[in-house]
Structure formats: C-alpha cells, structure tokens
Amino acid sequence: MSEARSAILARLRAGLARPPRSEAEAAAEVARRLAEPRPGPIPARARVAGAERVALFTRMAESVGAEVRRLPEPSAIRAALLDFLRRHNLPAKIVRAADPLLDAAGLEAEPLLEIRTGVPEEPDPVGLTVALAGIAETGTLLLASAGARPTLLAFLPETSIVVLPTAAVFGSYEEAWAGLRGRPGFPPRSVNLVTGPSRTGDIPPSIELGAHGPRRLLVLLVDQAPAAEA
Amino acid sequence: MEPTSLTFRERAAAALEDPVLRTALRRLESGWQQGRARAAAALPEFEALRDAGVAIKDHVLAHLDLYLEIFERRFTEAGGVVHWARDAAEARAIALEICRKAGAKTVTKSKSMVAEEIGLNAFLEANGLRVVETDLGEYIVQLAGEVPSHLVGPAVHMTRERIAELFARHHGGPPKQESAELVAEARRILRERYLEAEVGITGANFLVAETGSIVTVTNEGNAELTQGLPRVHLVITGIEKVVPTVEDAFTLLRLLARSATGQEFSGYTTFLTGPARPDERDGPRKMHLILLDNGRSAMVGGPFREMLRCIRCGACMNHCPVYLAAGGHAYGWVYVGPMGSVLTPQFAGLERTWTLPTASTFCGRCQEVCPVRIPLPKLMRLWREEAHRRHLPPPVARYGLAAWAFLARRPALYRLATRLAIAGLGLLGRRRGRFSRLPLAAGWTASRDLPAPAGVTFHRLWKARRRNHA
Secondary structure, three states: OOHHHHHHHHHHHHHHOOOHHHHHHHHHHHHHHHHOOOOOOOOHHHOOOHHHHHHHHHHHHHHOOOEEEEEOOHHHHHHHHHHHHHHOOOOOEEEEOOOHHHHOOOHHHOOOOEEEEOOOOOOOOEEEEEOOEEEOOOOEEEEEOEOOEOHHHHOOOOEEEEEEEHHHEEOOHHHHHHHHOOOOOOOOOEEEEEOOOOEEOOOOOOOEEOOOOOOEEEEEEEOOOOOOOO | OOOOHHHHHHHHHHHHOOHHHHHHHHHHHHHHHHHHHHHHHOOOOHHHHHHHHHHHHHHHHHOHHHHHHHHHHHHHHOOOEEEEEOOHHHHHHHHHHHHHHOOOOEEEEOOOHHHHHOOHHHHHHHOOOEEEEOOHHHHHHHHHOOOOOOOOOOOOOOOHHHHHHHHHHHHOOOOOOOHHHHHHHHHHHHHHHHHHOOEEEEOOOEEEOOOOEEEEEEOOOHHHHHHHOOOEEEEEEEHHHEEOOHHHHHHHHHHHHHHHOOOOOOOEEEEEOOOOOOOOOOOOOEEEEEEEOOOHHHHHOOOOHHHHHOOOOOHHHHOOHHHHHHOHHHHOOOOOHHHHHHHHHHHHOHHHOOHHHHOOOOOOHHHHHOOOOOOHHHHHHHHHHHHHHOOOOOHHHHHHHHHHHHHHOOHHHHHHHHHHHHHHHHHHOOOOOEEOOOOOOHHHHOOOOEEOOOOOOHHHHHHHHHHHHO
16 A cells, blocks of 8 residues: 555544544444435426426437437337438448347348448447436436447547437436446446537637537437347 | 736736626626526525535545545456545656556546646646647647636637637638637547547546546536547546545536536536446556545645535636636636635645635625535635734735724724724815825725715714614
8 A cells, every 4th residue: 555545544534533432433324325325305307207207308408409309119210310310411321339229220221321330430420329328307318338339439420329218218317327226247337428419618609519529419219119238 | 837826916907907808707707607596596406405415525524534445445446546646746746657657648638627736737748748638628728828717617718719819820721710610620630639649637526435436527528538539547636526426426416517507417427437348349448546635635634624525616706706807817826716715725835825815805605606505705714814823914914904903802992093083084074075085095095086974983873873762
C-alpha cells in the first residue's frame, strides 16, 4: 500500500475523530447501506404504468430531439429503418450489434442495405444497437456494453438508431437499474444513459446537435419483442 | 497555475467596461438562471431531492475513509488500478508516468476541473505530450490560451465571432459564420485526435462504492469517445466524489442538470466499471484512477467540511450578482464564483487569494440555489475572519473594522457617536439637502449625491414614537 494512501486515510480518520468504540458501528452502518441500496425520493411523474408510461417516455424523448417510432414486431424494423434513412438522405450503410432482436429483423435480406456486424469505425455513418431499458421519467435509454453490443455503436457514427422492446420501458432510473442487478456479469463495463442526440451550447447563441456523438437519434419501440440479454 | 486573485478589484473593474463580457454574462441570466427556476418548478420533489442530496453527502463525508476503501476494493476487483495523490505534484507525476508507460504522444481530455486544479495540461505539454481538450468549450479556451471562466461553460465569455476567428487561425480555411458550421468543423478536427490518442483522460462526477464504478456526465458525448477509443483510460478526481450506491448517484443526478443548465437530465450519463472485458472488442484495455486529496482531507475535519458536498453544477455563480458583473476571469484561479471563493483559498492559499471571500454582497442567493444547500456565505465569512486574524487585508480596512467593532459593542457610546454624526451632517447639509462630496465616502459620492440626514437618529425617532403611543 502506498505512502500517500496511508497518509490520506490517516488524515481523514484524524479529522473525523470517531471514538474507537463507535468504529465498529460506523463500519456496520456503511455495510448495511451498501447491502440494501435504498432509492431516494422518486418523482411522482415516474410512477406511471402501461400505455401512460410509454406515452411519457415518447414525449420526453421527443422533447430532447429524439425521433420515436412504435412498431408492432421486429419484422417492421427493416421498413422503418429504410424510411428514416431515406427521409434524412442518409447512406444505406449500417453497422449493428449482434443481437437476437436485430437478427429477427432480417436486415441482411434487404438488397438496398449495406450491413455489417461489429465495432463501428470512422466514417461509418449509422450505428444500430439495442437498449436494455427505457426510462420514462426523462425519455432516457439505458444501453449496456457486452461482447455483442459495442458501446461505440451509439457514439461514433453520426446517426444512432436504437431498438427498445416496449416491455422494457420503466418509470424511473432506479427501476431500470434494478433490472440489471443479478444479471450475469453485473455491472456491465459501460452503462450509458442516453437522453437525446449529442448537443452543445458552447458556441452562442444556439444549441447545436451532433457536437461529438450522434447528430440524430431514432428510437424504435418494438411491441412484440423479448427483452435484450445482458 | 499561479493565482492572480489579489488583483480581483482591478480585473472586476475592467470587466465592467467590457461590452462583450456584459452580453455574455446577461446570456447566463436569461439561459441557465431561468432554466434552473423552470426545471425546479416542474419537479414537485425538487426540494425533497435537495434534502436527500444533503443527507447522502453528509453521510459519506462522515464515513469517507470507509467508503474510499470499499470503492478502491471494488474498482480494483473490476480490473482498474487506483493511485492516491496527496497533492497536485504527486498527481501530475502519476499521470505522466501512466502516459509514458502507454507510449503516449497524444492525449485527449474530457473536461475535468480537478485536472485544471493541478495544472495537468501545462505539465504534460512541458513533458512533450500533445494534450487536446474535447469538451467544445474547453477546446475553445485551450485554443485561445485562456482558462475556463465558468464551471459548466468554460467559454461562456466568448462570442461566436471570436470563436470563428480562433478556428480559422488554428484550423485554416475560410472563417465560418454559423454556429452549426463551427460545431461541424470542431467535430471533424477532434475526430482525428480521438483516433490518434493513446490515452484518454476524464474526470468523474461520482464514484460509486457499491459497484466500483465511475460516473461521467456530458451533453456532447465527448467523455465516451475520450475513454472509449484510446487503449488507456485515466480518470482523475477528488476523494470527496464517492457516493454509497447507484441509487444515491441517481438522487444527485436528478439535481445536477436541473441546477446547472435547467435540463431535466444531461445528454449522456455513463457508469463505467473497469476496462474492456475479454469478450469485448471496444473500450480501453487499461483503466487507471487518480484519487486526489490536495487539502480535502483537512477540510473533512475542519469548519469547511460542508464545502465538500459540492457537485460542481455552477448554480451559485449563475445566480451571483458579483460573478455576473465581474465574470470568471476576475477570480484569478480555476474555481470561480461563490464556490470558488471558498475553495480557492483552501487550494491556493489564503495569502494569495483573501480578496475572493470579500467579493460578495452576502445576498445569499448562492445558498438558496445550491442543490446540496452549502452555506456559502457562512463559509466565505469564515475565510474573512481568518484573513483578518492573519492581517491580510490592508491596515485601513482592518483598523476601520476594529474601530467600528469597538463602537458596535458599546451601545451607549454607539448611540452617542451616531447622534453627534447625524446631527452634524444634518446641520452641514441643511441648505442643499445633499452632499456631492464627503470625506471617507468617495465610493458613494463619486457617482451620486448623498442625501443629508434628517438630523435625528433612527434610535431616537423610535423611542419618541413608542413614548407617543404609550
């Protein structure tokens, strides 16, 4: 153990000056707090269910500049994708995560699409991945890294497309996180909470999109889809 | 970085004459100040969240040694390496060593105030590394050779014209006019740097003891590219940033963006736990973390402990009449506004910065809007007392204050002195009813007349009234 480490900890202990008999008590309190994580005040807004919850997610995500489309089943992803790319005049070239939900979309059968699975590289124009959860409270997506789901898919390309099973829309951040606990490999190396496309206010007077991350964010809410694997 | 805080008065006076800065600071009032008010009003639980935030931070600070040990253990279990640094020099040396071991030539950086605090860029550059800031505001400030003037918006003092000029000079090509063009140009240039860099340096908004995770918050997504593309990710942060659980982080995150910019949530909030796992083909291969003390552990045991609750949102400066008049550069060091006036004397020494805690009207707005209710006016007052004890302010101010205190503590003498002064002034100003010049009051009379007093003190009027009503 380093000299700096022991010096800093010693100074902290001297400053805190807990009496020796309460030392065990303090350690027990810390252990208790970590063993049973307690949520703070959850906004009433987040305590919605069913259709209302999906509507709130959609409204909040749209309010920060994301585009949200509701689809009945994975087979509808292909048409929605092509339509989006056409409307924004984007090249039909996609890098995607190796996820069963995206496999089910049958994108490789589409002759108009150039599609690759794996890690995006500059200048790949479009990244396609799946979210583990949506958070209605602020229209936020919860993405988690895995071998099959490179984090960069949602950050490097100029356009980010994220597929989210409608059943995985939660009210609050805490509920979405609770869904991760207990999965194998928890916590994932990288959990990204994404709320709208990349933005900056550093050059006045306007807010500009696409500062470093995606300029556009399309969320495809798919009804009859199983939740993504950890 | 050497503080130049002793020249606050001169710099503030110059700032008041700067029309560009006036426009920029007015933008803060209409933008982030009103944004915070709207966001707080839109969330009925906002005050309850503030109380919960205070409770989390107070609990952590009372058990900081224990939480740091647990965080260290979990972070290490996840595959990261923790380095402890007592002061700025130690932290800089560790950072350089990590960059050297990584064979780094280019280092990208996502905005970190702790890195500013220890003067990391200048040190790495002096040792032959190319350091590139990626937060757009921070990048602009770096191109200009300046320091940040605001905690959240480092370049809030700049106009678009000035930024266009800087970009044209450093990037070449014809100058751009529109914000969108400028943002696109910075994106293109910085893409190359991200891909070249061998080490990416970020700060951390929170450290989570439960999971050993670090949390970063940005709107641009620059932290994710800074740590996600190079082989090595170096995190540098202060020891006070640890929170117990992910739930605790969420409580503070609900306060952070709303207090800072009025957003409901920032664009990107990322929880990182260790370097890339064996089956992953992206992410850093190595993850290092420098835990910086630099005076913080001493604050835990002293009267400034509450300052360590700070989550660096910038609300105090967005609402401070002194900051909004003087701008960030007048403060002369890394941390500005009310939070800077408390932190800077701690980190840079009171001798060279005692002017900062006096740069306050004590209106109390900073405390009113602070998401974790830091009693900033009280803490600034503590520094003032300390400065007075150490005889740092000029003798005139100290003797003046001592004379006033002598009177104020002796009510009979005080009443007599004020009675004489008011009666004298009333007599002198009887004819004109005002003074255009008065000894010791040039600060007032330089720009306006002082109305002549009525000749009777408030005390006596009050007494007379009470008698009449009795």
